[in-house]
Amino acid sequence: MTPDEVILLSHGAGGKLTARLIDSVFLPRYGNEILRRLGDGAVLPPLAGDPVLTTDAYVVSPRFFPGGDIGSLAVHGTVNDLLMCGAEPRWLSLAFVLEEGFPCEELARICDSIGRAAAGAGVLVVTGDTKVVERGRGDGIYIAAAGVGERVRGLELDPRRARPGDAILLSGPVGQHGVAVLGARRGLAFTTPVISDSRALLREARALFAFGGALRTMHDPTRGGLATCLNEIARAAGARIAIDEDAVPRDPPVEQACELLGMDPLYMANEGKLVAVAAPEAAPAMCAALRAAGAAEAACIGAVVGGSPLVAAASPAGGERILDVLTGDPLPRIC
Secondary structure, X not given: OXXXXXXXXXXXXOOHHHHHHHHHHHHHHHOOOOHHHOOOXXXXXXXXXXXXXXXXXEOOOOOEEOOEEHHHHHHHHHHHHHHHOOEEEXXXXXXXXXXXXXXXXXXXXXXXXXXXXXXXXXXXXXXXXXXXXXXXXXXXXEEEEEEXXXXXXXXXXXXXXXXXXXXXXXXXXXXXXXXXXXXXXXXOOOOOOOOOOOOOOHHHHHHHHOOHHHEEEEEOOOOOHHHHHHHHHHHHHOOEEEEEHHHOOOOHHHHHHHHHHOOOHHHOOOOOOOEEEEOOOOHHHHHHHHHHOOOOOOEEEEEEEOOOOOEEEEOOOOOEEEOOOOOOOOOOOOO
C-alpha cells in the first residue's frame, strides 16, 4: 500500500481491498501460523489448565501519546487483564473499526506497535476483523480486543478472598498514564515530561503467582485509578480498606501536573501497575519479590480492616478522607 493511501469503505467489505489490507498491513506485522490460515476463527491448541477469557475495547484519544499508542495499549491492557485473573496470556483477537479516510500509513504504525507489544508479551494475535464506517461517523480507529489465557495451577484469585488483616500492595507510582494522555490531548508541555506506564505486567504478576494461596487477588488500577480499584475490592470483599497516603509511591512530575490541573493522582488511570491483596505473613516477601521483578518502588500501602465496605485514606496532615467512587468520568477515553 502506498504511503498516501487512505482507508475506503471497500476495505471493510470483505473483497479484494480487504484481502490487500490483510496481506500488506496485518500479516507482515503480527502474522503467525494460526492467523495465516485466515479462517473465520482460530482453532486453538488445548490448554493444560483452565481457560480464562477477557474482552475489552480501546478508544483512547489521542491515538498516539508519550509512551505508547492505541495499538500497544490494546495488547498491554488485554494481557494485563488476563494476568490479574491469575492466567498466563496465550492468544489475542483484535477487531478494528476504521473511519473512511483514515491514513493507511497510520494504521501500519499502529499495527507495528501491536506486533512489538505482542512479541514482548509472548502472545499471538490469532484472529480478528476489520470494519469501516463512513467519514464523520467514527474517530479514526477503535480496537476491540479479546484475550485467552491459561490459569496458573493452584491460583484462585478472587477479591472475595480478602479478609481483615490482609495487606494491600502497590507495584509503583500512580497516575502516569492518565497524565500522559491528558497532556497529549490538551497540548500541555510539562517541565518534566510524563510518560505513560503502558506495558505488560508479566514479571510482576509471575513473581506473585509463586506465592500461591497467599495471593488473594490482583487488580490493575486503570480507569478511575487506584481509588476506584480499591473500592471495587472493598465492595467485593465486604470490608473496609485503610491506606496511608504517605505510603503510596508518587511520581513528582505527575504530582505537579495534577496540582496544576486540580486533579487527584489517586483517581488517575494507570496501565502498568498492579494492586495485590496479600496474606499478612507473606506481604513483606511479596513486596520484595515485586521489587526484584523490576517494580523498584513497590510498597505496602495499607490493609483490609473490619467494617463497612469503603476506602479510607490517612492523609499526610494527620486526618482521614473517604476515597469514594466518582459519579462522573473526569477523563473520558483514557484507554
